[in-house]
Amino acid sequence: MIKRRKTRKIKVGSIYIGADAPISVQSMTKIPTSLQQPLIKQVSSLIKKGAEIIRIAILDKEDIKTIPILKKKFSIPLVADIHFDYRLAFYSIEAGIDKVRVNPGNIKRNNLKEILNMAKERKIPIRLGFNSGSIPLKNDLLGDLVSFAADIIHFCEDNNYFDLIISLKTPFVYATVEAYRNISKICNYPFHLGITEAGSGYIAVSKSVMGIGLLLNEGIGDTIRVSLTEKPEEEVEWTKSILQSLELRKFEPEIISCPTCGRCEVPLYNISKKFRNKIILFSKRYPSINNLKIALMGCSVNGPGEAKQADIGIAGGKKKFILFEKGLVIGTYNSENIEKEFFKRLEKYGKN
Numbered sequence: 001m002i003k004r005r006k007t008r009k010i011k012v013g014s015i016y017i018g019a020d021a022p023i024s025v026q027s028m029t030k031i032p033t034s035l036q037q038p039l040i041k042q043v044s045s046l047i048k049k050g051a052e053i054i055r056i057a058i059l060d061k062e063d064i065k066t067i068p069i070l071k072k073k074f075s076i077p078l079v080a081d082i083h084f085d086y087r088l089a090f091y092s093i094e095a096g097i098d099k100v101r102v103n104p105g106n107i108k109r110n111n112l113k114e115i116l117n118m119a120k121e122r123k124i125p126i127r128l129g130f131n132s133g134s135i136p137l138k139n140d141l142l143g144d145l146v147s148f149a150a151d152i153i154h155f156c157e158d159n160n161y162f163d164l165i166i167s168l169k170t171p172f173v174y175a176t177v178e179a180y181r182n183i184s185k186i187c188n189y190p191f192h193l194g195i196t197e198a199g200s201g202y203i204a205v206s207k208s209v210m211g212i213g214l215l216l217n218e219g220i221g222d223t224i225r226v227s228l229t230e231k232p233e234e235e236v237e238w239t240k241s242i243l244q245s246l247e248l249r250k251f252e253p254e255i256i257s258c259p260t261c262g263r264c265e266v267p268l269y270n271i272s273k274k275f276r277n278k279i280i281l282f283s284k285r286y287p288s289i290n291n292l293k294i295a296l297m298g299c300s301v302n303g304p305g306e307a308k309q310a311d312i313g314i315a316g317g318k319k320k321f322i323l324f325e326k327g328l329v330i331g332t333y334n335s336e337n338i339e340k341e342f343f344k345r346l347e348k349y350g351k352n
């Protein structure tokens with residue numbers, strides 16, 4: 001079991017970040033905030049996917065107008081992303097935002113102080129989002145990022161502001177991991193994790209999984225955003241996958257599915273896709289099946305043996321399937337009946 005770093009517990013709208021609060025799933029909308037209808041649609045879709053905190057970009061007063069509309073429609077905590085114009089933080093707080101993200105690399109200290117004062121008065125938490133691309137670089141990226149962050153954190157504390165969430169992002173896995181490790185030694189604020197500007201495709205996902213995974217494995221990290229040049233719903237899916245893979249959260253049943261090989265005589269690729277979608281739908285209706293281990297194996301020779309630890313599973317044979325529970329074969333079925341029988345039994349687990 002991963003032992004999480006001890007942190008403060010910060011309230012963000014209706015949820016908490018840090019300490020014993022579940023590591024939360026974040027994403028950011030990718031539509032101008034002033035375009036209310038498409039934005040509402042995207043927020044709604046992100047919530048449906050499982051986002052627990054949503055950040056919106058605030059560029060001007062037009063964007064501010066959308067905040068109360070979103071607040072009226074959704075209960076999910078909303079974060080205003082502020083760069084350059086510190087006054088937008090005030091307007092966002094006035095409009096009902098739950099948290100403000102500022103980039104101290106592009107906001108002057110005296111302006112940051114004004115944000116801190118208002119946020120303290122209104123009990124609004126602030127994420128100090130440090131990005132390697134927007135801090136003054138002198139010597140080396142890592143050292144400069146950490147010392148700049150440490151200075152700003154101390155500045156907030158000197159101004160009696162402690163409702164902080166911290167992120168130190170770079171586009172590089174090792175620099176990001178080291179930055180979080182270093183800053184974790186000097187403060188106990190919760191951390192928002194991510195590899196910034198990771199890009200798109202496999203490499204971007206690998207960078208995020210590695211960077212975030214290494215830190216989570218050390219107990220570092222309290223809320224996550226996987227940043228991808230992809231649809232925001234994918235960010236939510238990947239974040240949930242990382243958390244579930246490290247057994248830090250459970251969003252769906254554990255599905256063990258073999259890669260298939262020359263022994264496989266059934267179309268396992270299609271079957272596992274179909275079963276997985278149906279299992280996930282089932283888990284919405286019967287959340288208790290999230291605790292099950294389910295196996296979808298290509299052949300009956302190795303199937304039940306390799307997946308002994310599964311609660312329930314199927315394994316392909318010659319135009320037929322076997323159904324097994326906890327390593328024991330229950331029966332043999334053709335391709336039509338296996339689906340019926342499997343889900344009948346799964347439903348029983350759900351109802352128990």
Ligand code: SF4
Nearest residue numbers: 258260261264298299
């Ligand atoms: S379970 Fe059977 S089909 Fe799947 S990888 Fe193992 S041997 Fe191959």
